[in-house]
Every structure is written in structure tokens, then in C-alpha cells.
Amino acid sequence: MGGDQAPDMVLKGIKIARTRHPHAHYLLHGNEAVLGPMVERDKTLAEVCDIRHAEGVVGNDEKPSQALRRGRDSSLWQAIQSVKEGEAAGMVSAGNTGAFMAMAKLSLRTLPGIDRPAIAAMMPTQRGDLVMLDLGANAECDADNLVQFAIMGEVFARTVLGLEKPTIGLLNIGTEDQKGTETLRQTSAILKTSSLPIRFHGFVEGDDIGKGTVDVVVTDGFTGNVALKAIEGTSKLYSAFIRGAFESSIVTRLGYLLVRSAVNKVRARVDPRRYNGAMFLGLNGIAVKSHGGTDPLGFANAVGVAVDLVSHGFNDTIKGEFMKVQRASGLDAKGLEEAANG
Amino acid sequence: MGGDQAPDMVLKGIKIARTRHPHAHYLLHGNEAVLGPMVERDKTLAEVCDIRHAEGVVGNDEKPSQALRRGRDSSLWQAIQSVKEGEAAGMVSAGNTGAFMAMAKLSLRTLPGIDRPAIAAMMPTQRGDLVMLDLGANAECDADNLVQFAIMGEVFARTVLGLEKPTIGLLNIGTEDQKGTETLRQTSAILKTSSLPIRFHGFVEGDDIGKGTVDVVVTDGFTGNVALKAIEGTSKLYSAFIRGAFESSIVTRLGYLLVRSAVNKVRARVDPRRYNGAMFLGLNGIAVKSHGGTDPLGFANAVGVAVDLVSHGFNDTIKGEFMKVQRASGLDAKGLEEAANG
Numbered sequence: 001m002g003g004d005q006a007p008d009m010v011l012k013g014i015k016i017a018r019t020r021h022p023h024a025h026y027l028l029h030g031n032e033a034v035l036g037p038m039v040e041r042d043k044t045l046a047e048v049c050d051i052r053h054a055e056g057v058v059g060n061d062e063k064p065s066q067a068l069r070r071g072r073d074s075s076l077w078q079a080i081q082s083v084k085e086g087e088a089a090g091m092v093s094a095g096n097t098g099a100f101m102a103m104a105k106l107s108l109r110t111l112p113g114i115d116r117p118a119i120a121a122m123m124p125t126q127r128g129d130l131v132m133l134d135l136g137a138n139a140e141c142d143a144d145n146l147v148q149f150a151i152m153g154e155v156f157a158r159t160v161l162g163l164e165k166p167t168i169g170l171l172n173i174g175t176e177d178q179k180g181t182e183t184l185r186q187t188s189a190i191l192k193t194s195s196l197p198i199r200f201h202g203f204v205e206g207d208d209i210g211k212g213t214v215d216v217v218v219t220d221g222f223t224g225n226v227a228l229k230a231i232e233g234t235s236k237l238y239s240a241f242i243r244g245a246f247e248s249s250i251v252t253r254l255g256y257l258l259v260r261s262a263v264n265k266v267r268a269r270v271d272p273r274r275y276n277g278a279m280f281l282g283l284n285g286i287a288v289k290s291h292g293g294t295d296p297l298g299f300a301n302a303v304g305v306a307v308d309l310v311s312h313g314f315n316d317t318i319k320g321e322f323m324k325v326q327r328a329s330g331l332d333a334k335g336l337e338e339a340a341n342g
Numbered sequence: 343m344g345g346d347q348a349p350d351m352v353l354k355g356i357k358i359a360r361t362r363h364p365h366a367h368y369l370l371h372g373n374e375a376v377l378g379p380m381v382e383r384d385k386t387l388a389e390v391c392d393i394r395h396a397e398g399v400v401g402n403d404e405k406p407s408q409a410l411r412r413g414r415d416s417s418l419w420q421a422i423q424s425v426k427e428g429e430a431a432g433m434v435s436a437g438n439t440g441a442f443m444a445m446a447k448l449s450l451r452t453l454p455g456i457d458r459p460a461i462a463a464m465m466p467t468q469r470g471d472l473v474m475l476d477l478g479a480n481a482e483c484d485a486d487n488l489v490q491f492a493i494m495g496e497v498f499a500r501t502v503l504g505l506e507k508p509t510i511g512l513l514n515i516g517t518e519d520q521k522g523t524e525t526l527r528q529t530s531a532i533l534k535t536s537s538l539p540i541r542f543h544g545f546v547e548g549d550d551i552g553k554g555t556v557d558v559v560v561t562d563g564f565t566g567n568v569a570l571k572a573i574e575g576t577s578k579l580y581s582a583f584i585r586g587a588f589e590s591s592i593v594t595r596l597g598y599l600l601v602r603s604a605v606n607k608v609r610a611r612v613d614p615r616r617y618n619g620a621m622f623l624g625l626n627g628i629a630v631k632s633h634g635g636t637d638p639l640g641f642a643n644a645v646g647v648a649v650d651l652v653s654h655g656f657n658d659t660i661k662g663e664f665m666k667v668q669r670a671s672g673l674d675a676k677g678l679e680e681a682a683n684g
Binding site for chain 2: 126171232248
């Protein structure tokens with residue numbers, strides 16, 4: 001069981017998740033000698049949890065390759081096995097992201113039609129939430145990868161967010177056709193000219209994320225990761241500045257008492273814990289990554305994301321969609337690219 | 343004379359800049375039939391402005407290549423010539439960024455030691471302002487480019503921001519050595535092992551921009567542009583949410599009256615107009631790009647950036663630094679890379 005404050009934070013998170021998802025049952029992978037007494041002490045936990053002992057743990061600083069070599073006795077690997085073998089419907093980990101992704105890829109493998117999985121998360125905008133992917137699984141992506149991410153993002157927005165005809169944008173440094181890299185121009189050409197049944201808006205820029213110009217933002221894992229963290233950093237900067245303003249004098253402290261409840265609503269609206277739970281999309285199994293430094297409420301939200309993906313049958317829908325897409329186009333992604341180029 | 347509201351916005355901006363920089367004189371490149379009467383009507387403008395007639399104008403939607411082919415009669419090209427020929431000490435344009443950069447590169451050429459110019463701008467952080475580059479001049483960069491950007495950013499932070507020993511960070515998706523792309527790992531190796539007299543902090547992540555972890559953030563133009571705009575979009579999202587909170591009831595409106603002056607200070611602190619004026623660093627001439635959609639105050643700030651670069655002798659310092667760097671290391675950037683790899 002990984003995460004900066006595990007296992008205490010995780011168990012407290014499960015206590016919150018338990019009341020929200022009364023039918024869920026939890027397999028706790030970790031050191032039984034530590035987890036056992038903690039769970040036994042708490043009847044509400046003991047009712048919904050079973051412990052699966054794991055000898056090892058993947059450290060936060062371990063490289064994915066290290067973790068893969070010696071990590072088969074780890075709680076992370078065993079949790080993934082429980083998904084692979086169907087004992088668990090999905091999993092959540094607050095541990096080492098790179099090792100989690102590498103192990104999940106190796107063990108669960110990708111869905112038919114998907115070459116590489118992507119990390120996706122929801123983000124607040126002026127118009128409601130959007131989903132962005134990839135947020136760091138693949139530092140470099142080709143056009144096929146990006147097209148597959150677009151399709152996965154579309155299915156996510158349709159099934160889990162419940163949007164009827166979600167719009168897809170491709171993150172670039174300008175909206176004109178000639179902007180950006182060759183890979184982006186290729187991807188755009190495929191999404192525009194192919195018969196994929198998705199609403200491709202075209203290129204979007206960094207500020208379109210906050211504006212909510214589209215429902216799905218597609219990008220490579222390097223750009224997505226930098227953008228995501230730049231947005232997080234700006235949120236924190238703003239919060240710090242606004243907090244400083246409220247604390248700057250007796251008059252502003254008084255004023256704060258009057259605006260506090262409304263400002264707290266804003267805080268709740270952009271609370272990083274509300275958006276905790278990055279999904280590994282495209283794998284044969286539901287895998288959700290919680291932020292390592294989150295608190296019990298944030299962890300419970302990550303559990304909620306996994307429950308959502310399971311209860312909406314996300315992976316079955318993806319599989320069905322990819323078959324439909326391939327039937328509709330008569331082409332696979334490779335063929336689409338050739339069609340766009342020729 | 344370019345920009346969404348030119349020439350009216352530009353002339354109003356000069357009126358503001360005029361009081362801030364009383365020794366500055368302005369050459370207005372544009373249509374004399376339009377500019378002439380506007381300037382003559384206003385004595386304060388007529389005193390500090392001369393008009394240089396230009397027949398053509400580069401459109402906002404023109405590709406750089408188009409503008410280069412047919413743009414030699416344009417106000418943009420002629421303004422660049424006035425810098426090249428030494429009639430102007432520096433220039434500011436609110437017009438087409440791509441055309442501006444392409445023409446400036448072609449005509450002014452890069453400083454000795456610099457292969458490609460970069461777009462740089464200052465940004466607010468929790469710790470004071472930092473400078474980030476490249477923000478869009480080069481969608482793809484190699485390690486030599488990034489090393490040169492690091493040196494230019496360092497000189498900028500030292501001369502214009504007045505920092506004694508500025509720290510440099512390389513934008514990545516993690517801080518560990520093995521993270522990111524091969525180009526970033528190479529760049530980091532050069533900056534770490536070489537004898538460059540700069541304080542290299544190492545890799546930084548997107549949220550380090552808002553934190554102000556370093557004084558200079560170095561990145562390629564694609565990532566920098568996306569990060570910059572993602573930050574702008576998040577600022578706007580936050581402003582909209584906070585404004586909504588203050589307007590949500592009579593009680594919050596009353597509270598807003600008490601916190602207004604403090605909140606306005608925050609607004610001024612992060613005001614995009616305050617940070618208007620992106621610098622094209624690395625050219626034989628001072629060239630500053632104002633946001634096309636800015637207002638007179640923003641344009642005046644862009645003029646201030648150009649005045650700063652001129653009055654600090656930025657380009658002479660860069661030239662001197664590059665000679666020092668090359669003497670100190672006994673190597674040019676290419677050699678540094680080989681040294682790092684071997």
C-alpha cells in the first residue's frame with residue numbers, strides 16, 4: 001500500500017468511500033502485520049475490507065524498470081494481479097506513478113485497438129468539467145497514439161460525464177492549420193478527414209483549458225503533464241494571493257467574514273481533492289492513481305472515480321466503440337493515417 | 343502598425359509611456375494619411391513622435407512565409423529596418439507574432455553564439471517575478487538551443503531583474519535525472535557538467551512556475567507556449583469564479599466593499615497587462631512583442647520593457663557574456679555537449 005501517508009490516509013479514505021458506495025468491497029494489499037490490527041480495531045472497516053498480505057512495497061523513488069525487476073512481491077503488483085484475475089473490479093493506488101503504469105501495462109496489457117494507455121483526469125473550467133489526456137504516461141506520442149487518445153477521451157466524456165456529443169480539441173500553440181509539430185498536423189488531418197464518429201473541434205491552445213472550449217483535450221504526456229502542473233501551480237498562487245488579501249487588515253478580515261461562504265464554494269469548486277483520481281485509460285482493467293500527497297477525502301474521491309469507471313462499464317464501451325469505429329471506417333488507425341496522407 | 347485596435351490603442355499607449363520615459367522618442371511606422379492627423383491633433387504626441395510612412399501592413403492571419411515574400415513595404419519590415427540601421431534603439435509591435443519573429447530573424451540576425459532567438463516574458467510567482475523562455479519562437483529545440491536560452495535567461499535576470507546569482511531550471515515532467523525526453527537529459531548534463539558560470543537548479547515541473555522555485559525557467563517554444571497560455575487561462579478562470587462569489591448575494595456584495603482594495607491589489611499583481619511585452623532575445627537588436635489584444639496601459643508596459651532592455655545594454659551584455667563563457671569553458675556549446683557525453 002503506497003502513498004506519502006499510507007496506510008493511515010488510505011484507511012480513512014476508505015471509511016469515507018464506504019458511506020458513498022455502500023456496495024463496494026475492498027481488498028487491501030499490504031503488510032498484514034500492520035494492516036490487520038488497524039482494520040480489526042474499526043468495525044466499519046472490518047465489514048468491507050479483506051487483507052491480502054504482500055511482503056514488499058515499491059518505493060516512491062524507484063524507477064519503473066527497477067520496480068518491474070524486483071517488485072513482484074510488492075503490494076502494487078499483487079493489487080494489479082487481483083484486477084487481472086478478476087478478483088477485483090478495479091484498483092486505486094497512491095504509490096509510485098511510473099511503477100504503477102509500467103506494471104499495469106505489462107500485466108493488464110492494452111485493450112484491442114489501443115497501442116498505449118494514457119493518463120486522464122477531469123479539470124474545472126468556466127463551463128463545467130473537461131477531461132484531458134495524456135497527463136504523463138507517454139512523454140512522446142505519434143499521431144496514432146493521439147487519435148486513440150481522442151477516441152478514449154470521447155468515450156469517457158460520453159459514458160462517465162454523460163455528454164451526448166462531446167467535442168474534442170488537440171492542444172497546440174495556435175489554432176491555424178500550419179501551427180505546431182508535424183505530429184499534430186498529421187493527427188488533425190486524420191481526425192478531420194476520417195469517418196470517425198467524433199466531433200473534432202480542431203486545435204486548441206493552453207487557455208482553452210480554463211475556458212472550457214471543448215469537452216476533451218488531447219495531448220502528449222509531456223505537454224499534458226506540464227500544462228496540468230502549471231494549472232495547479234497557478235491555482236495555488238491565486239489562492240495564496242487571495243488569502244493574503246483577506247488577511248491584510250482588520251477591515252478585510254471583517255469583509256472576509258461576509259464573503260467566506262461564497263469563497264469557500266469557489267475553493268470547493270477548484271479543490272484539487274475534488275479532481276483527485278487520474279485514470280489509466282486503455283488497459284484491460286480499471287486502474288486509478290490517487291495523488292500521493294492527498295488526504296482521506298481526496299483518496300475517497302479517487303475510489304469514486306474507480307467505482308464510476310466500473311459501474312459505467314467503461315472498458316466494455318471502449319472495446320465496443322473501437323470495433324464500431326473500425327467497422328464504420330473499414331480501417332484501423334494506421335489505415336486512417338494513410339487515408340489522410342494519400 | 344499592427345495590433346487588434348491599432349493605431350488608436352498604440353497612440354494612447356505612447357501617451358502613457360511618454361510620461362514614464364520622458365527621454366524616449368518614437369518612430370511610428372504606418373500609413374501617414376491615417377497617423378498624421380491623429381498625431382497632429384495631439385501636441386503631447388506630436389512632440390515625441392515622428393511618422394515613417396509605410397504602404398503595406400502584415401495581416402494577423404498571414405503566414406510568416408507569406409509576410410516575408412511580399413511584406414517588404416510593410417510597417418513591420420520598415421520598423422525592423424529602423425532598428426537594423428540604428429535609427430531606432432529598439433522596437434515594439436502588437437502585430438503578427440510569427441511574421442515579426444521571421445522578419446526580425448532574417449533582417450537582424452542572431453547575436454554571436456546564438457543559433458536561434460527565443461521569446462521570453464516575465465511571470466508572477468509566490469516569490470516575485472521570474473523569466474521564462476522560449477514561449478513560442480521554436481516549436482522544437484535541441485540541447486544547444488536550450489543551453490543558449492539558459493545563458494540568455496541568466497543574463498536577463500541578472501541585468502534587467504537585477505538578481506545577483508539567478509537560478510536556472512529546465513522544465514520537465516519530473517525532477518529525477520531519468521525523466522523526460524533525451525533532449526532534456528542531454529541539456530541537463532551539459533548545464534551540470536560544464537563550467538558555465540550559471541547556477542543550474544536542475545529540472546523543474548509545471549507547478550514550480552507559480553511557486554517561483556527558480557528565477558529562470560528554460561523550455562522549448564511548444565511547451566513554453568502551452569504552459570504560458572494554460573497559466574493565463576487559469577488566472578481568468580479564478581478571476582471569474584472569485585467575481586462570481588462576490589456577486590452571489592447582498593451579503594457578499596457588502597463584504598466585497600470591505601475587501602475590494604486588497605483584492606484590487608491582487609488583481610494588479612497578476613494583471614496580464616503588467617506582464618505584457620514578450621522579448622525576442624538573441625537578436626542583433628531589441629524587439630518586443632506586445633499582445634495584440636492589449637489596451638493602452640499594456641502597450642505602455644511593452645514599451646517599458648523595450649526601454650529597459652535598451653537602457654541596461656542587454657545585447658552588449660549578452661555578447662560579452664557569451665565571449666566570457668566561451669573563454670571560461672574553452673568550448674562552444676557543441677563542444678560542451680561532446681564534453682558532457684564523453
